[in-house]
Amino acid sequence: MTGDPRATYDRRLRRLRRSARGWTVRAGIFTGAAAVLLPYHGLGLPDVLWAAAAGGSVAMAGLRWTDARALAASPPPPPDPALAADRTRRRLEAVVRRLPGGDGVLGELYRQRERVRLRGTAVVSAWQRLDRAAAALAGLAGRLGGPAEPALAEAAAAEKALRDLAERAASVERAFRLAPDEQLTRSHAALVAQLEEGVSAYEQLVAAAAGYVAEEGRPVAGNAAVGRLREATDLLRGIAIGLSELRTAGPTVP
Structure with missing residues (x-):
């Protein structure tokens, strides 16, 4: 440009x-x-x-x-409409990012835009699965610390590579729709198969991350909070029984 x-x-x-x-x-x-x-x-x-x-x-x-x-x-030339629109878009994005949850809103907007752009291609199903898995991993990210933290970087790189692969597959599909070609058809089928395999591997990574979070948060000797609640319940019941017995016994006669 x-x-x-x-x-x-x-x-x-x-x-x-x-x-x-x-x-x-x-x-x-x-x-x-x-x-x-x-x-x-x-x-x-x-x-x-x-x-x-x-x-x-x-x-x-x-x-x-x-x-x-x-x-x-001399009269200044008018601004390029495309560049002016791009600057306006960047300013609006900067404003939204400063709002609470702004990054999430922009991310969802971008995903919806890409989903609409890929509508009608063979990669839509895999793209939607990748979206769901990425959203699930984002919900787990805050609890993936310690030895599991490097997995987040690997997952981010894998997600970017899979989205690029989906874009390539969609571009090839649009090309052979305009000019059907056997070689393009085979290449497209190979790209879609590679994308499906990659998304399945990504989903397995998310499932493993969920398992890690579940096991990492489980106490070794049972749920301590439940145990404390039960002890407090028993204590209150004992106090209530004692008070009831005092009331029913009545005053003692000398």
């Missing part, structure tokens, strides 16, 4: 103005130096050089300011 003409115009105008200011400062320095040195030394060779530098700087400053004014007076 080419650059935005409006942005190119703005950059060029800024460069011209910056250059004009720089030459104006140089012109002031050289002119001031020449004005101070000439009365004391007369017109020697060094003074001629100072005067030439001052005159050249003044001329360059004038040229740069003339170019900058001419460019500023």
Whole structure:
């Protein structure tokens, strides 16, 4: 994609103005130096050089300011609609990401967009299975610590590779729909089979992660919280029975 003409115009105008200011400062320095040195030394060779530098700087400053004014007076080109829309989209995404749960909302939006784009191809079923497995793994990610943590990086890399594979398979399918070819058909079938196998392996990884979370959170000697609740229940029942017995016994007669 080419650059935005409006942005190119703005950059060029800024460069011209910056250059004009720089030459104006140089012109002031050289002119001031020449004005101070000439009365004391007369017109020697060094003074001629100072005067030439001052005159050249003044001329360059004038040229740069003339170019900058001419460019500023010309109408700026309209911004590229596609680039403007892309900048607007990025700004909206940045705003959404700052909101609570914004990353999840954007991720779901991207998945829905990809699902719609792949609709009607042979990879939709595998793509949906991958979505469900990835969502399940995201729910387990916060509990996969310690020795299971490297599995998250492996799963992320595998998910990206599987999505790229699905994109390739869908592209090949669109191509042989336009121009049926036996070789393309075989290549597409091989890609779909590879995708199905990869998604099945990913699902097995998610199942293993769920098993790890289940076993890692199970106490060694039974559920301690349940045991404490039962002890408290027995204690309260004992107190209640004791109070009931005191009431039914009534006052003792001396």
